[in-house]
Amino acid sequence: MLLGPSLALSAVLFGIGVIGVLVRRNAIVIFMCVELMLNAVNLSFVALSQYHGVGGRVMVFFVMTVAAAEAAVGLAIMIAVFRHLESVDLKNINLLHG
Amino acid sequence: MTVVQIVFYVFAVAAVIGAIMCITQRNPIASAFWLVSVLMSLAGVFVLLQAQFIGVMQVLVYAGAIMVLFLFVIMLLDLGGKTSDRRGAPSWVLAVVVGGAITVSMAQLADYTPDQLAHEISGSTELNADVVLLEGQRLQEAIEARGVVGAIAEPLFGFYLIPFQITGLLLLTAVVGAVVLAKRRI
Amino acid sequence: MLLTLAGPAAQALEAVPRWLVLHPHWVWLTVALPLAGFLINGKLAIAASGPVPLLPPKLAQRITEMVRRYQHGIVTVVGTGVLLAAFVVSLMLFLGFQFLDTQSAYVLRLWSWIPVGRFQVDMALQVDQLSLVMLLVVTGVGSLIHLFSVGYMREDPGYARYFAYLNLFIAFMLVLVLGSSFLVMFIGWEGVGLCSYLLIGFWFEDKANSDAGKKAFLVNRIGDVGFMIAMFMIWTTVGSLDFSTVLRELPAAVPVGGALITAITMFLFLGATGKSAQIPLYVWLPDAMAGPTPVSALIHAATMVTAGVYLVARTGVLFAMAPISSTIVAGVGVVTALFAASMALRQYDIKKVLAYSTISQLGYMFLGVGTGAFAAGIFHLITHAFFKALLFLGAGSVIHAMHHAYHEVHSSEDAQDMRNMGGLRKAMPWTTVLMWIAALAIAGMPLSGFFSKDEILAYAFGRGHDNPVFYLYYVLGIVTALMTAFYMARLMAMTFHGKSRTGADAEPYLHEAPWIMTGPLVVLGILTVFGGMINLPTWAGGHHWLQSWLLPITATAEMYLRPELPHGTTEYVLIGLALTAALVGLVAGYRLTVGQTIVPARDAPEERGFWKVLYHKYYVDELYDAVIVRPLILFSQRFLWKGVDTRVVDGVFVNGSAGISRFLGQIGSRFQTGQLGFYVLLFVLGALWILRAMVGGG
Numbered sequence: 018m019l020l021g022p023s024l025a026l027s028a029v030l031f032g033i034g035v036i037g038v039l040v041r042r043n044a045i046v047i048f049m050c051v052e053l054m055l056n057a058v059n060l061s062f063v064a065l066s067q068y069h070g071v072g073g074r075v076m077v078f079f080v081m082t083v084a085a086a087e088a089a090v091g092l093a094i095m096i097a098v099f100r101h102l103e104s105v106d107l108k109n110i111n112l113l114h115g
Numbered sequence: 116m117t118v119v120q121i122v123f124y125v126f127a128v129a130a131v132i133g134a135i136m137c138i139t140q141r142n143p144i145a146s147a148f149w150l151v152s153v154l155m156s157l158a159g160v161f162v163l164l165q166a167q168f169i170g171v172m173q174v175l176v177y178a179g180a181i182m183v184l185f186l187f188v189i190m191l192l193d194l195g196g197k198t199s200d201r202r203g204a205p206s207w208v209l210a211v212v213v214g215g216a217i218t219v220s221m222a223q224l225a226d227y228t229p230d231q232l233a234h235e236i237s238g239s240t241e242l243n244a245d246v247v248l249l250e251g252q253r254l255q256e257a258i259e260a261r262g263v264v265g266a267i268a269e270p271l272f273g274f275y276l277i278p279f280q281i282t283g284l285l286l287l288t289a290v291v292g293a294v295v296l297a298k299r300r301i
Numbered sequence: 302m303l304l305t306l307a308g309p310a311a312q313a314l315e316a317v318p319r320w321l322v323l324h325p326h327w328v329w330l331t332v333a334l335p336l337a338g339f340l341i342n343g344k345l346a347i348a349a350s351g352p353v354p355l356l357p358p359k360l361a362q363r364i365t366e367m368v369r370r371y372q373h374g375i376v377t378v379v380g381t382g383v384l385l386a387a388f389v390v391s392l393m394l395f396l397g398f399q400f401l402d403t404q405s406a407y408v409l410r411l412w413s414w415i416p417v418g419r420f421q422v423d424m425a426l427q428v429d430q431l432s433l434v435m436l437l438v439v440t441g442v443g444s445l446i447h448l449f450s451v452g453y454m455r456e457d458p459g460y461a462r463y464f465a466y467l468n469l470f471i472a473f474m475l476v477l478v479l480g481s482s483f484l485v486m487f488i489g490w491e492g493v494g495l496c497s498y499l500l501i502g503f504w505f506e507d508k509a510n511s512d513a514g515k516k517a518f519l520v521n522r523i524g525d526v527g528f529m530i531a532m533f534m535i536w537t538t539v540g541s542l543d544f545s546t547v548l549r550e551l552p553a554a555v556p557v558g559g560a561l562i563t564a565i566t567m568f569l570f571l572g573a574t575g576k577s578a579q580i581p582l583y584v585w586l587p588d589a590m591a592g593p594t595p596v597s598a599l600i601h602a603a604t605m606v607t608a609g610v611y612l613v614a615r616t617g618v619l620f621a622m623a624p625i626s627s628t629i630v631a632g633v634g635v636v637t638a639l640f641a642a643s644m645a646l647r648q649y650d651i652k653k654v655l656a657y658s659t660i661s662q663l664g665y666m667f668l669g670v671g672t673g674a675f676a677a678g679i680f681h682l683i684t685h686a687f688f689k690a691l692l693f694l695g696a697g698s699v700i701h702a703m704h705h706a707y708h709e710v711h712s713s714e715d716a717q718d719m720r721n722m723g724g725l726r727k728a729m730p731w732t733t734v735l736m737w738i739a740a741l742a743i744a745g746m747p748l749s750g751f752f753s754k755d756e757i758l759a760y761a762f763g764r765g766h767d768n769p770v771f772y773l774y775y776v777l778g779i780v781t782a783l784m785t786a787f788y789m790a791r792l793m794a795m796t797f798h799g800k801s802r803t804g805a806d807a808e809p810y811l812h813e814a815p816w817i818m819t820g821p822l823v824v825l826g827i828l829t830v831f832g833g834m835i836n837l838p839t840w841a842g843g844h845h846w847l848q849s850w851l852l853p854i855t856a857t858a859e860m861y862l863r864p865e866l867p868h869g870t871t872e873y874v875l876i877g878l879a880l881t882a883a884l885v886g887l888v889a890g891y892r893l894t895v896g897q898t899i900v901p902a903r904d905a906p907e908e909r910g911f912w913k914v915l916y917h918k919y920y921v922d923e924l925y926d927a928v929i930v931r932p933l934i935l936f937s938q939r940f941l942w943k944g945v946d947t948r949v950v951d952g953v954f955v956n957g958s959a960g961i962s963r964f965l966g967q968i969g970s971r972f973q974t975g976q977l978g979f980y981v982l983l984f985v986l987g988a989l990w991i992l993r994a995m996v997g998g999g
Contacts, residue, residue, distance in 0.1 A: 019123055019164060020232075025225035026127045026160070030134055030153070032218025037138030038981050039210035043200035045189055046143050047977075049150050052181065053134055056157055059173075063166045068229045070250025071257065074267050075275050077169055081176055082282045086289035088181050092188045093296035099192050100299070106200060111975025202978070213985050220992045 023064035030057035044095055044105040048088065055084050123163050130156035141201065143189045147182060154178045168263045323397030327390050328409045328426050331436065332475045334390065338383035338468035345372050346461035372461055380464030381447040384471060388440035395433050404853045405429070406545060408481050415484075422542060427481030431854045434679060434847070435478035435611060438686050442603045443471050445821035449694050450595040452818035453701055463503060463593065470496035474604050478611060482542040483532050486612075490528065490576065493605045494521045500600060501592040513588035520585040524575015531568035534561070548618050548857070557622045557861065566619050566626035570633075573609030577663050580637045584922055586660055590652040594700055597652060598693030602659045603686040610666040610682050614675045617858035627671045627862070628768065631761065634667025635774045635781070640919075642784035646791070647915035649902065650717050651696045654792050658743065659689055661781060665757055668774060673862030674760035675855040676848040680836045681753035683847075687832045688742040688750050691825040695736040698814040698822065699796060702729060706803065706810035714804070718902040719792065724801035728811035731819050733797045735826040740793050742829045744786035745883030749832035754782065755879050756838065756866075762875060763865040779882050786886025794894035802901045840872065 030053060037050030059077045066073030095105050102109050133153035140146045154177045161170035189195070233247035234240055245252075257266035271279055348368045356364070401407065406429035414424040428436075447467060454463050470493055477489025494517075502514030536542055538561065539550050555562045573579070578586035589601045600606070613620055613630060620627045638661045645657035662685050669678030702725070703716035714721055726733040742748035745755070758778045765772040801808055813819065837843020867875060900906070908916040917923075 019120070020229060021225050021227040022120075022123060022127065023160065023164065024227055025222045026130065028218050028221030028224065029131055031221065032214040033131070033134040033138060035217055035985055036210045036214035037134075039213065039978060039985070040202050040207055041138065041200055042202060042978070043143055043194065044977075045185065045192075045194065046138075046146050046200065049143075049146060049185060050138060052177070053137065053150060053153060056154060056177070059169075060157060060160060063161055063164050063169060065232070066166070066251075066254065067164060068232055068244065068248045068251035071254045071266060071270050072250075074166060074169060074254075075271050077166075078172075078267075078271065079278065079282055081172065082286060085176065085181055086285050088184055089289045089293040090296065092184060093293040095188065096192070096297045105192065105194065107977045110977065206978070209982070213982065213989065216989055217985065217992065220989070220996055223996070 020064055020068065023060060027057045027060040027064070030054075030060070042107045044098070044107055044110070045092070047107070048091055048095075052084060052088070055080055119163055123160060126156045126159040126163070129153075130160070139201075143194050143200075144186065147185050147189065150185075151178050151182050154182070165258070166263070168267060321393075321396055321400060323394060323401060323407065323428075325409050327394050327397070328407075328428055328479070329411060331387050331390050331394070331440070332426070332472055332479065334383040334387045335468045335472040335475065338379050339465050339472060341379045342376050342461050342465035342468060345376055346459070346465055376461045376464050377451050380468060381444065381451060383468060384440060384444045384447045387471070387475070388437075388444045391433075391436045391440045394428060395437060398428060398430075398433055406481070408545070419540060420536070422482060422484050424485060425481040425543075426476075426479040426485075427544065428479065429854065430851050431611075431614060431679070432478045434683065434851070436475065438683055439471065439474050439478065439604050442686050442690050442825075443474075443599060445824055446595050446599040446603070446690060446694065449598075449697065449818050449821045450593075452815050453595050453697055454593060457593075459503065463500075466496055466499050466503070467596070467599070470500070470600060470605070474608075477608055481544055483535065483544070483547070484542050486615075487528065487532070490572075490608060491525065493600070493608065494518065494525070494576070497521075497589065497600050497605055500596040501589045503592050503596065507591075510591040513585075513591040517585040517589050520582050521575045524572045524582055527568040527571025527575070531565050531572065534565045534568065538565075544615065548616070552618060552622055552857075555622075558624055562619060563623040563626050566616070566623045567629070569612060569616060569619070570609075570626065570630055573612050573667075574633065575609075576612075577606050577609030577667070578660050579609070579633055579664065579667060580640060583637060583641065583660050584925060587653055587656045587918070590650070590656050594652065594693060594697035597656070598690045598697065601656070602689040602693050606659065606663060607666065607682045607686070610663065610670055610678055613667070613670040614679055614854070617670065617673075617675045617855055618861075620670070621673060621858035621861035624768075627673065628770065629671070631668045631671025631771070631774055634664040634669075634671055635761075635777045636664070637661070638664025638668065638781045639777050639784070642781045642788065644915055644918050645788040646784060647908070647912050649719050649905075650715075651699065651719050651722070651792065651796060652693075652717055654719075654788060655689070655692055655696060658692075658785065658788065659685075661785060662689065662743070665754055665778070665781075668761055668778060669757035672757070672760045672764050672771065672774075673859065673864040674757060675858060676836070676845075676851045677753065677756040677760055679851060680847050681750075681757055683835070684742070684749035684753045684829075684832045687825055687828040688739040688748075691735060691739040691822060691829050692743070694818070694822055694825065695732050695739065698729065698732045698818055699725060701814055701818070702811050703803070705812075706807040709810040710804075710807045712804065712807060714807075715902055719795040720899055720902040720905055721802055721804075722796045723799045723803070723899065724797070725811065726797040729797075729813045731813055732822065735822045736797070737793060738826050739829050740789040741887075744789045744887050745782050745879055746887075747833075747880075749829050751879075751883075752833035752836065752838065752841070755876060756836070758782075758879060759866050759872065759875055760864050762871075763867050764862075779878060782879060783882040783886040786883045787890035790887045790890025791894045794891050795899065798891075799895050799899070802899065804901070838866075840876075 034050045034054035034057060037053065038047050041047055041050065059080055062073040062077050062080070098110060099105050130153050133149050133156060137146045137149035137153060140149060154173060158170040158173040158178070161167070161173055229244035229248060229251075233242055233244040237247045254266060257269065260266075261269065345368060348365065398407065406427045408425055408427045410423045410425040412424050413421070415422040447464075450463070450467065454460055457463060473489045473492025473496060475489070477486055477493060480486035480489055498514045498518040501517050502511040505511040505514070532542060535547055535551065538554055539547050541547060541550070551562070575582045586601060586606065590597055592601075620630060641657045641660035641664065645654050645661065648654045648657060662681070666678045666681050666685070669675070669681055699722065700716050703722065707714050707716055738748065742750035745751050758775055761771050761778060762775045765775065803811065834843065836845055836847035838845065866872065907913070914920070
């Protein structure tokens with residue numbers, strides 16, 4: 018009976034995460050917004066796993082692991098970038114400029 | 116409305132407010148703390164969805180470990196909101212339009228029911244959720260038989276063993292990668 | 302390894318001793334043995350030239366030294382041993398085959414080679430009457446020539462390389478004769494071409510030799526294209542390349558004498574003219590004499606060049622179904638025979654004479670198979686392998702002696718020019734006698750060559766009342782026989798008789814070759830004398846053994862062609878005519894040559910008149926050069942290089958596509974702002990689009 022509301026909550030949190038990624042320039046805040054989106058997806062997994070079996074819950078574990086790995090590597094990159102540019106503002110990080 | 120539903124909506128509203136505050140706060144540290152509140156609320160929701168173990172993990176791993184890592188890096192780099200990193204109004208409008216579109220697209224699932232899920236899986240309107248969604252019932256039975264942890268542990272170390280091992284490898288790689296990237300000289 | 306028998310179950314008879322039963326392993330062993338010899342000798346040849354990699358330098362040095370010290374012995378034992386073993390295995394196969402209760406081919410499928418949809422080719426070897434005969438000739442004569450090479454190449458620095466190539470050649474030749482489909486045969490066909498190229502250019506330090514190798518390779522390519530086109534046509538018609546399937550189904554699929562079967566056989570014959578040095582693609586064979594003499598004996602006389610005859614005999618049914626093609630085959634054969642024999646009349650290089658003689662004799666074989674007398678063609682192939690190998694090895698002995706003598710006195714005279722020889726019979730009695738045997742055999746005295754050549758001519762005469770052009774072929778064949786006797790007598794007289802022209806200082810150093818070289822000559826001499834026995838005609842008290850042995854192969858083709866031998870008086874008149882021609886040629890050739898005064902090569906005057914045309918081989922090489930080679934080079938330079946390659950390929954395609962990519966890239970790079978937010982926005986819009994598509998569709 019909580020399936021529909023849970024999915025809706027998941028959608029709202031995901032959308033807020035997207036907006037966050039789009040409006041912030043601080044790379045670390047963007048990381049946090051990505052974590053928010055991942056959590057929204059986790060919520061969908063858990064909600065559906067009540068009816069669809071245990072696979073969804075196992076998947077949440079994997080998502081958490083990937084999130085942890087991503088945070089570790091991503092923050093390490095940020096430290097390296099900061100050491101180089103004295104900033105983690107995305108407007109200064111444009112090495113890919115064509 | 117049952118008690119469970121009321122508690123769910125309380126957590127849901129808290130999570131949404133926390134998320135909005137998280138993306139609008141100028142100071143990254145404040146953002147991080149608001150994110151922690153979102154994660155806590157979600158942990159509550161997980162418990163309500165009978166995923167108590169995942170709820171605990173949420174608090175331990177996310178709110179505990181990962182967010183501490185974030186705060187630690189923010190403080191290490193001394194990013195305490197000296198200058199605003201928010202983009203201008205046009206960016207906001209664009210972002211809200213795009214993000215809103217995604218939200219609206221997916222929020223149509225608000226009245227999604229188990230019977231609809233059963234219908235999508237079986238392709239037949241005749242059958243209802245109790246007949247089709249046997250996996251869900253098995254999960255319930257497993258939780259009753261072996262407890263919340265055992266119900267997840269059993270497939271994790273059985274059917275999903277190889278993905279599980281690969282995840283371990285991923286973590287190892289991440290550890291090595293993080294050390295290599297963050298160290299000044301190797 | 303998967304060993305399965307195809308076709309009718311080939312069960313051995315009960316009473317046969319176990320060791321005689323044809324065992325599947327023997328079939329692939331015949332190919333594997335020389336191949337193993339190639340690998341070992343090749344490895345030794347490489348190991349001796351430099352240190353072994355991946356080893357500590359000191360150890361590698363030791364190994365290299367050891368290899369150098371023992372290399373010669375190992376190579377000799379391995380190189381000739383594998384061949385002798387292959388010969389023994391071939392004999393076992395031959396005996397075992399007698400005791401099979403079936404007359405049809407014994408096919409050994411080793412593995413599935415190319416399984417692509419409808420195009421299925423197995424790596425399979427086929428043992429039948431024809432391939433067994435070829436197998437015995439190749440391994441038997443091959444063994445003798447390997448033994449001869451031990452002596453001939455003893456002091457050559459490339460000894461191991463030489464035997465590696467020679468073993469590889471035998472392996473490919475056996476694939477060629479044992480292959481059970483056109484494509485497997487083609488592996489051998491190309492492989493022997495490769496080995497021929499490698500061995501012609503064996504002394505590649507000399508540019509003329511490597512040029513001769515390239516010429517042989519390129520001219521053969523023209524023929525190979527024909528072979529391939531024929532294969533394409535056969536496959537599109539029948540859907541298979543297996544000999545058994547093609548020879549069974551193609552006659553049913555196409556009308557006799559139709560355009561398709563004529564085209565197929567003509568393209569096959571084009572392949573055969575390349576490999577077997579017939580008009581118009583014979584020009585490579587005389588130049589191929591640049592290789593070591595045993596190579597000329599093995600590859601360019603006894604085995605490889607007969608592959609074309611083998612091909613025509615193998616696909617005899619197809620040629621029999623296309624009367625135009627088989628008439629052309631016979632015509633090209635006899636014209637080549639005459640043409641080449643006339644060129645041999647005025648050559649002075651002993652090997653060149655034998656080369657043209659080979660082309661000429663190959664022409665006889667094609668006359669035979671073109672007439673429909675497949676057994677006679679194969680018979681001549683066998684006897685030719687004997688006496689021509691003997692002639693070449695004898696010439697090798699002579700050259701060896703001459704070269705040695707000139708080496709001793711530090712002279713740079715040509716050791717192969719017959720004008721520098723003369724009177725060698727005193728120094729080389731064995732060689733003289735054996736060479737005379739072979740010369741008489743090829744000239745048409747009643748030794749092995751007489752029976753086979755006579756049979757071909759008799760069959761050609763017999764076809765005359767179906768198709769009068771064969772009477773002309775017969776006359777040309779007799780004229781060729783006369784010329785053959787003449788130039789052989791001339792060769793013998795110039796080389797072994799008369800006064801010595803070697804030079805007074807070099808003459809004492811002339812000597813008979815060692816026994817390892819003379820021994821194989823003696824064996825070949827015996828084979829030359831008695832080789833005719835395998836298909837002795839009825840009038841000489843024989844039973845046409847080879848003909849009846851090959852009957853399962855030739856029976857279907859003979860249904861179409863019905864080759865006949867003339868009987869009674871005609872038969873004896875023909876024999877008398879042939880003998881007369883041979884005698885006249887021999888006597889005239891000997892008398893005229895001994896009678897005239899020959900000056901050594903260094904003082905020889907320019908040739909005059911028609912002799913000059915013959916000496917210059919009718920200027921065919923010059924003609925090809927002017928008509929084909931030079932225009933091709935000009936076309937390539939002016940049009941293909943400067944026009945197509947520089948302008949179109951480089952200009953339009955390479956630089957043009959690069960320019961277009963650069964232009965598009967410059968447009969695309971405007972999107973690469975380097976701003977993460979922009980990328981995320983595009984990414985989210987894309988996600989939204991997919992989401993819309995999914996929600997809208999579902």
